[in-house]
Amino acid sequence: MKQHNTPMGRVFDVFNYIFLGIIGLAMVLPFMYVIAGSLATEAELAARPFFILPETITFAAYEYIFSTTTFLRSIGVSILVTVGGTITSLALTLTMGYALSKTRIIGHTVMIYLVIFTIIFQGGMVPTYLLIRDLGLLDSLWALILPIAMNPMWLIIVISFFRTLPVELEESAKLDGATDMGVFLKIALPLSKPIIATFTLFYAVQYWGDYFNALLYITDNAKYPVMLLLQNIMTMADVRFGEVDQLVEQPDQSLTLAVIVVATIPIMFVYPFLQKYFAKGMLLGSVKG
Amino acid sequence: MAKNTTQALETNKISFWDKMKRDRWLYFLVLPGLIWFIVFKYVPMWGTLIAFQNYSPFLGFWGSEWVGFDHFERLFQNPDFFRVLRNTLILAFYETIFVFPAPIILALMLNEIRMTGYKRTIQTLVYMPNFLSWVIIASLTFVFFTTNGGVVNMIIEYFTGSTVNFLGDPNWFRTMIIGQQIWKDAGFGTIIFLAALTSVSKEQYEAAIVDGAGRFRRMWHVTLPAIRHVIIILLILRMGNFLDQGFQQIYLMTNALNRQVAEVFDVYIYFTGITQGAFSHSTAVGLFKGVVGIVLILGTRYIAKRLNQETLF
Numbered sequence: 249m250k251q252h253n254t255p256m257g258r259v260f261d262v263f264n265y266i267f268l269g270i271i272g273l274a275m276v277l278p279f280m281y282v283i284a285g286s287l288a289t290e291a292e293l294a295a296r297p298f299f300i301l302p303e304t305i306t307f308a309a310y311e312y313i314f315s316t317t318t319f320l321r322s323i324g325v326s327i328l329v330t331v332g333g334t335i336t337s338l339a340l341t342l343t344m345g346y347a348l349s350k351t352r353i354i355g356h357t358v359m360i361y362l363v364i365f366t367i368i369f370q371g372g373m374v375p376t377y378l379l380i381r382d383l384g385l386l387d388s389l390w391a392l393i394l395p396i397a398m399n400p401m402w403l404i405i406v407i408s409f410f411r412t413l414p415v416e417l418e419e420s421a422k423l424d425g426a427t428d429m430g431v432f433l434k435i436a437l438p439l440s441k442p443i444i445a446t447f448t449l450f451y452a453v454q455y456w457g458d459y460f461n462a463l464l465y466i467t468d469n470a471k472y473p474v475m476l477l478l479q480n481i482m483t484m485a486d487v488r489f490g491e492v493d494q495l496v497e498q499p500d501q502s503l504t505l506a507v508i509v510v511a512t513i514p515i516m517f518v519y520p521f522l523q524k525y526f527a528k529g530m531l532l533g534s535v536k537g
Numbered sequence: 538m539a540k541n542t543t544q545a546l547e548t549n550k551i552s553f554w555d556k557m558k559r560d561r562w563l564y565f566l567v568l569p570g571l572i573w574f575i576v577f578k579y580v581p582m583w584g585t586l587i588a589f590q591n592y593s594p595f596l597g598f599w600g601s602e603w604v605g606f607d608h609f610e611r612l613f614q615n616p617d618f619f620r621v622l623r624n625t626l627i628l629a630f631y632e633t634i635f636v637f638p639a640p641i642i643l644a645l646m647l648n649e650i651r652m653t654g655y656k657r658t659i660q661t662l663v664y665m666p667n668f669l670s671w672v673i674i675a676s677l678t679f680v681f682f683t684t685n686g687g688v689v690n691m692i693i694e695y696f697t698g699s700t701v702n703f704l705g706d707p708n709w710f711r712t713m714i715i716g717q718q719i720w721k722d723a724g725f726g727t728i729i730f731l732a733a734l735t736s737v738s739k740e741q742y743e744a745a746i747v748d749g750a751g752r753f754r755r756m757w758h759v760t761l762p763a764i765r766h767v768i769i770i771l772l773i774l775r776m777g778n779f780l781d782q783g784f785q786q787i788y789l790m791t792n793a794l795n796r797q798v799a800e801v802f803d804v805y806i807y808f809t810g811i812t813q814g815a816f817s818h819s820t821a822v823g824l825f826k827g828v829v830g831i832v833l834i835l836g837t838r839y840i841a842k843r844l845n846q847e848t849l850f
Contacts, residue, residue: 257752272662297691344570347563371581372823374810428562457670475672
């Protein structure tokens with residue numbers, strides 16, 4: 249498109265490029281500092297306000313946290329919940345999403361409305377807590393998975409995605425004698441890679457980052473996921489008040505930074521690989537649907 | 538069998554049982570998800586009825602005594618309730634005027650970038666914080682804003698000689714919350730608007746240029762109307778969650794110093810319900826919140842319809 253630029257338009261362009269550049273930097277610089285700080289010495293952290301290259305690099309903070317059972321165990325819990333939860337979520341979302349994409353099933357409209365209604369109205373924190381307690385799931389890792397196993401909004405996106413698949417494929421497979429189950433497994437799923445990639449990322453991020461359910465349902469320290477551990481470390485350090493709790497030794501700054509880095513790394517690691525999928529996946533479902 | 542199935546797809550005049558039999562695999566597929574929704578979404582909704590009981594953990598739902606609207610009456614006489622309501626409404630209002638438009642503005646600005654490489658780099662960077670959990674974001678906030686050697690305060694101290702207590706001062710609480718939300722979600726929110734913008738035809742821009750419209754007039758008269766329906770749908774959805782400040786975020790930022798302004802419904806429900814065991818009382822608060830949410834969403838939808846806008850449902 250020809251730009252037809254006025255002097256005002258050019259001023260705007262310059263401002264726009266610079267402003268967006270600053271916004272972009274504001275998203276990465278905090279991380280670069282945290283990574284740099286986790287590799288720096290305590291003395292340097294206290295002396296220099298901001299840096300992205302430490303003067304002396306030391307892995308002491310990482311060596312320390314990886315030598316503690318508390319930290320290793322919490323990472324283990326988080327990995328277990330993330331993998332188990334993502335598989336559970338995908339299985340539930342894809343099967344229900346596929347079935348509800350077929351308008352011919354009885355009660356189809358009612359079921360869709362049941363799903364949409366849960367976006368608008370929820371039972372709330374206390375009744376959900378009582379349910380989990382009555383199911384005997386307190387202090388069980390299932391309590392970190394089941395209450396958030398499906399996201400109604402994402403289910404709606406999955407349903408509208410499955411509707412975009414060509415009907416002819418299903419019809420011809422049926423002529424060849426395939427059942428609905430066969431069509432789902434052999435035709436619909438292989439065609440759904442972008443949407444599967446998208447929601448693998450979304451669900452994995454959800455489980456990895458969740459501390460709310462752990463805060464509510466987990467009291468046993470041995471079952472703390474890494475986010476709850478990190479929250480405890482931050483509260484202990486009590487940086488918020490600027491006063492140190494006399495009973496607990498304040499953790500070194502670089503240790504806190506190292507825990508933040510390790511808790512963020514899995515996201516940083518999968519994000520670039522899945523990024524090309526999720527924008528597409530989101531759009532396939534939301535805009536066209 | 539296969540032939541029958543395809544024929545059945547074409548004719549509607551088949552009996553209920555034949556339909557059930559024909560689609561049995563689909564029912565099999567829908568069942569686990571349906572059970573999940575009933576157990577984890579609808580049972581808690583049923584559970585909100587304890588707001589009308591004096592729920593006792595020992596007697597359970599069926600054994601507890603029904604007290605009607607007692608908890609609600611007590612709620613409306615409780616000054617704490619109005620403080621929490623006020624905090625919630627102020628924050629919700631700020632979120633609507635500051636957080637909601639942020640991705641729209643960002644999308645419009647990104648849309649004006651012609652260098653594809655630059656645009657893509659910025660997009661990759663601004664989407665990223667969305668994937669970080671609130672614990673990480675709160676931790677970053679603590680690291681950067683603490684008076685105890687935080688980067689921001691070290692810089693402020695260098696220039697002014699004093700520090701600002703961003704994390705403890707109640708006057709800074711809402712600014713910090715809004716800032717965190719924009720940092721985390723504004724970038725990701727642009728996806729949907731940028732997608733809507735790809736549907737604008739080039740002819741419309743060319744026509745506008747012929748008519749002598751400058752950059753801003755084009756943005757105002759062509760680009761913005763193109764994403765209007767998306768804005769309205771998102772605004773309606775937003776209204777349903779008007780009173781939902783994310784518990785995860787606010788709880789992390791709440792401390793003894795700012796609790797007077799920080800306590801919103803979800804945080805209050807957590808403290809009274811889960812930690813103090815006032816199950817019925819806090820469920821009544823939750824129900825109040827839920828009902829207000831429904832009224833708001835239906836109200837917005839009604840207004841949008843009156844204005845002849847597309848709505849979601």
